[in-house]
Amino acid sequence: MPTNSRESKVPVALSQGRILQRMLRLNSVSVSVILVIILGTYLISPDVQSYLNQRREIVEMEQSIQLAKDAVVDMQAERDRWQDPVYIRSQARDRLYYVLPGEVSYLVMDSEGLDFSDTSNTLGAMLAQQRNADEISLEVSAAKANWVDSLMETLLRSAMETPVEE
Template structure:
């Protein structure tokens, strides 16, 4: 028989999809052997990677500059709004009627011959305290250690790093400590 130099009539097939699924995972060597890289593809892939390295910092700079620009435009708009408010206020203060009204309301100025009545305790009824304690005629001594409270207050003020809430007057110490004079009695 004569040997033929042509291509074989049958090309061996790779495993079909069903056979691969039956085997489980795809063999990495088979997958990698199917990839054919030419010189042109390598050059193009290198150019894409180079373009990514060149453009990514530029895009990042562009985005940060756009954010700064938006923040500055917002700041300019806020400043324009403030300027418009101040100009409106300046225009109001140029009006003699407005100045007269403000002097009457804020400083209680009156025109000659006018009588002004100031009303004290003009709170709405829901804000008026309903129950008021009777005022005692006896002087009472408090049972607190004022020296200990003074030292505690000074040390806490010296060690505080933030502001403190306002102190309410008339609220007793939750756990008063007996003073030395109380134990002698």
């Protein structure tokens, strides 16, 4: 039975659940793309990690090279200073108390740096007590710069004193 009536299709609104299901439907192409991405990430991650480690090591080496270059520059400057006769004389004056003929050297002792409370009955304490027994005067006098006595005192103290255990 033929019908002459035309049938028209009317669009029906899909429910929210159906829309979500249609969007999440996985086909073989999307699954294969996801697998390729995961596999590529897995394969490339060790290379990226080794690259980052190498970059870190390179930065550390560059820093150590820069420190070494700075040390070389400092040593060259020190060597150049020691080539200067004026610097050598000043170092001899400071370190060895060197005095040119006709000059007078004054040595200022720091009285606040002395330890007056040493009662250990050692040779060093006895020598310090003998030195401290003299009154402090405001008059300038010539110092007895006898390095032999100082050396002997140091040798005696190191040989006879025993360390104090605390």
